[in-house]
Amino acid sequence: MINTWPLTIFQPVFSCGKNISSIVVATLVDKGLLKYDAKVAEYWPEFGINGKENIKIEDILRHEGGLTTLKHSFERNEFSKQNIKNNVLGNVIESCEAIYPKNHSNIDGTISKRSYHSTTRGLILNEIVRRVDPKGRTIGEICREDLELDDLYCGIRDKEFEQLTRLEANTLGWVAAQSILPYFLGSSVHISIFDLYRLTRFMQGIREKVGSQRPIIKNLPKDPKDHHTTYEHPETRKGEIPSANFHGNARSLAKLASIMANKGKCEENGNQLFSENTWTKMHDNSTWADDAILGIVCKLVHICFTLIELNYSHNMKLFYFVKYFRH
Numbered sequence: 001m002i003n004t005w006p007l008t009i010f011q012p013v014f015s016c017g018k019n020i021s022s023i024v025v026a027t028l029v030d031k032g033l034l035k036y037d038a039k040v041a042e043y044w045p046e047f048g049i050n051g052k053e054n055i056k057i058e059d060i061l062r063h064e065g066g067l068t069t070l071k072h073s074f075e076r077n078e079f080s081k082q083n084i085k086n087n088v089l090g091n092v093i094e095s096c097e098a099i100y101p102k103n104h105s106n107i108d109g110t111i112s113k114r115s116y117h118s119t120t121r122g123l124i125l126n127e128i129v130r131r132v133d134p135k136g137r138t139i140g141e142i143c144r145e146d147l148e149l150d151d152l153y154c155g156i157r158d159k160e161f162e163q164l165t166r167l168e169a170n171t172l173g174w175v176a177a178q179s180i181l182p183y184f185l186g187s188s189v190h191i192s193i194f195d196l197y198r199l200t201r202f203m204q205g206i207r208e209k210v211g212s213q214r215p216i217i218k219n220l221p222k223d224p225k226d227h228h229t230t231y232e233h234p235e236t237r238k239g240e241i242p243s244a245n246f247h248g249n250a251r252s253l254a255k256l257a258s259i260m261a262n263k264g265k266c267e268e269n270g271n272q273l274f275s276e277n278t279w280t281k282m283h284d285n286s287t288w289a290d291d292a293i294l295g296i297v298c299k300l301v302h303i304c305f306t307l308i309e310l311n312y313s314h315n316m317k318l319f320y321f322v323k324y325f326r327h
Helices: 015-029 057-061 083-085 088-095 120-132 139-147 156-162 170-178 193-210 224-230 233-237 251-259 275-284 316-326
Strands: 287-292 297-300 305-309
Touching: 015 251, 015 275, 057 224, 083 120, 083 156, 088 120, 120 139, 139 193, 156 170, 170 193, 305 316
Parallel strands: none
Antiparallel strands: 287 297, 297 305
16 A cells, blocks of 8 residues: 655755755856856855865865865754854864865876765855855755745754654665575665675775765764764754755655756746756756766766766666665
């Protein structure tokens, strides 16, 4: 029996927030408040130190900002809108040094700076956005006021908590047991025990290239299956981590995807979120590069990225397995 999912219920959508954040940035580009090829320091002068002087907006969007880790873990309440506007997060980002992957190159031998900014990308973009928005709004506030999407929020309000659902995840032991069981005998995973071994080697290679990645939130559970619970804590839900803690459902994401498919126009009400010219800018100057953390060759545009081609040394099911346990 298939249970229906009420349209009023929503959950963390994790990395979907990266695309939503990029769309907010696009609305500011459309208004002439931001330029993709401008240096971040033009809008945020304090950012331009410690090797970050020449980092551009498009570098942050393409995960090439050298800031995969801030080497700092925040308390949950530090992600609140008030603390963001008090520059609590901004102060940490300003002091960070840009550090790029070591000994990392593309298949053709050219140097690749690309390294997946899993949570830091949204924090940096939020600081830029609130500095250029005439009202000083955050990404979450602009989503509510300008995008007007039902049930797609970054920063949950008290009255919305009753609409949230919780997530569950299986243990690594369960995954390992299922990986041994043949698929035709009922295995629930599409990876083998050999893939798990390759994952161990893969993660070791990541550490050698990008160094240790300090969790962005303090007291992250040690067991990977419990990592998602950090984002279900009430204080985390109320705060803004745009790359990781947007909340929504399939309908709200589909509505936003429809707007993108129609080059910025909402078919439901006929409103234009941004111009077709800006939509084109979002997809201009796409670049291929090997990502040091994801271990894949991907083609990035200003919205986020499109997975087109896999690095020959990793296969798709291992990539999705890594993504599953990263969140």
